[in-house]
Amino acid sequence: MRRTAAARLLTGTALAVAFVGPAAVAAHAGTGGALEVYPKTVTPGTQVTVDTTACGAGGTAAGDASAVGAGAFVLAPGTHKEVAVGQFRVPPGAQPGTYEIVARCDGQAGERRVSGDLVVTLTSTRPPVHPRGSVKTGVGGALGPDPVQTAAGVAALAVAAAGGTWLLHRRARGDGI
Template sequence: MRRTAARLLTGTALAVTVAGSAVTVAFAAPAAPAFAGTGSSGNGALEVYPATVTPGTQVTVNTTACGAGGTAAGDASAVGAGAFVLAPGTHEEVAVGQFRVPPGAQPGTYEIVARCDGEVSGPQVSGDLVVTLTSTRPPVRPRGSVKTGVGGALGPDPVQTAAGVAALAVAAAGGTWLLHRRARGDRI
């Protein structure tokens, strides 16, 4: 897992002055903004999409740190997905790769790393992937009809629908006639 606090402190200088019984604390901001996703090259970050996933989800990563036509060797072994390749994408200077989060992945924050040109000395970039057990997407509601083989009053064939309605009307009329005769005492 990533040590975010250590990275945040490396981008900020802290000065403490003790004069007598008074303590003065001063913070100095870095000359360039510290971005948690940048690697040692500082040329770009490893963007992870979607950043929050459930186990079994396909994840896409991309970076501009490798330059035009650059490739990278990705490593998602922290989450259990192993190695993957980033290749030049459709946009200029963007390397893109994909991996699938294993179904047995545990919830947590994982660091995904890519090294440009697949070399040990190449620039390294990283990004965070958050695995949860609940989906952040809204549930999909079912639409349409279910094929049960029984049919329905609003089926696709109007002739069959009319025949079914007529059969129900005849049965209702016959049942009413029989009940009426029985109430009068007529023998059937």
């Protein structure tokens, strides 16, 4: 009975690949792959990097970011030869919204077009940066970077407090100083 279930599973998988596989390949070929946009959400004035593997090894592409007002840019092979990489800067006057960034591969038999979305916002999506470490005021701090110096400071304050208390006690008794 186990062999029958396994045979059905393999047969079903083979049929799914046979019928869905060509449709998936055709759909992928029709869109021409994808254009990756980093960072995907930006504020005006930010530099954006795009890359794609759709142009093949050593391929180049002509990029178009005119939808956001940045104009044309070039994608060239990067450190990985199969990836074409390009950059552009979002203009300072760009309005918030979602923009389609397009690239057309050069040297292909048929022109291959890839695209990706860029989201422009007026506020940063980065988490706020909180300060860490001690404050550099020159006075020092209770939680400074050197625990030995902190302990010496606490000991000096304790001796001073004890001495002051002893002197005040003698004065109150009338022993004089």
